[in-house]
Amino acid sequence: MKTATAPAPRPAGGTPAERLAAIRATLAREAGATGRPQPTLVAVSKTFGPEAIRPLIAAGQRHFGENRVQEAEAKWPALRAEAPGLVLHHVGRLQSNKAEAAVRLFDAIHGLDRPSLVSALARAIDRTGRRPLIFVQVNIGGEPQKGGVAIEALPALLAEARGAGLDPQGLMCVPPFGREPAPYFALLAKLARRHGLPLLSMGMSADFDIAARLGATHVRVGSALFGARDG
Numbered sequence: 001m002k003t004a005t006a007p008a009p010r011p012a013g014g015t016p017a018e019r020l021a022a023i024r025a026t027l028a029r030e031a032g033a034t035g036r037p038q039p040t041l042v043a044v045s046k047t048f049g050p051e052a053i054r055p056l057i058a059a060g061q062r063h064f065g066e067n068r069v070q071e072a073e074a075k076w077p078a079l080r081a082e083a084p085g086l087v088l089h090h091v092g093r094l095q096s097n098k099a100e101a102a103v104r105l106f107d108a109i110h111g112l113d114r115p116s117l118v119s120a121l122a123r124a125i126d127r128t129g130r131r132p133l134i135f136v137q138v139n140i141g142g143e144p145q146k147g148g149v150a151i152e153a154l155p156a157l158l159a160e161a162r163g164a165g166l167d168p169q170g171l172m173c174v175p176p177f178g179r180e181p182a183p184y185f186a187l188l189a190k191l192a193r194r195h196g197l198p199l200l201s202m203g204m205s206a207d208f209d210i211a212a213r214l215g216a217t218h219v220r221v222g223s224a225l226f227g228a229r230d231g
């Protein structure tokens with residue numbers, strides 16, 4: 001019997017396409033157990049070059065995630081020209097001075113977590129005419145060093161974002177390292193329901209199966225697909 005604490009499948013060798021198929025099968029099984037649609041798999045390709053990314057595109061993967069705007073600007077325009085229908089997600093902390101570049105390049109932004117970024121994104125959307133999908137990141141474990149809006153400050157940030165015309169559609173979190181993630185995922189799902197937000201970006205390589213079981217609509221998986229990162 002699989003328990004909630006069992007680790008997710010690791011990149012146990014195999015080709016990238018085989019790892020992709022294994023992760024998709026896990027997502028289908030976990031979501032199927034709850035009767036929900038399979039979550040969108042965002043392949044987090046930060047630090048990996050086009051030669052690592054192309055095999056996944058060839059295997060049908062279309063959603064990719066990056067955490068650095070400059071790195072993504074260097075990599076993705078060429079890859080986009082090679083393959084139609086790619087969807088780019090910005091994951092993690094976004095500096096306000098990169099907001100416009102991010103809105104030009106990314107189709108989804110998973111890290112709205114503060115009022116200064118609300119204004120920067122609203123300006124960027126006005127100037128570019130582009131409307132990325134927006135997730136508000138919640139500091140779900142109340143960790144001082146971590147990004148994300150405090151749970152108590154979430155209602156005010158959502159009101160501010162909506163007032164600025166941003167229309168956030170979901171919540172995102174990264175649970176505290178080394179803790180059982182399920183209670184944090186369940187809490188994020190509850191907050192999303194309370195605020196009428198349909199999307200949930202949660203689950204990474206170590207816990208995407210648990211997140212899928214708890215209602216993730218987007219899982220962000222890096223090392224389980226690409227292997228360990230150097231830095």
Ligand SMILES: *Cc1c(COP(=O)(O)O)cnc(C)c1O
Pocket residue numbers: 044046067091092174204205206220221222223224
């Ligand atoms: C790097 C990163 C991921 C992917 O992490 P893995 O553990 O390699 O799957 C997911 N979300 C965010 C915000 C990240 O920065």
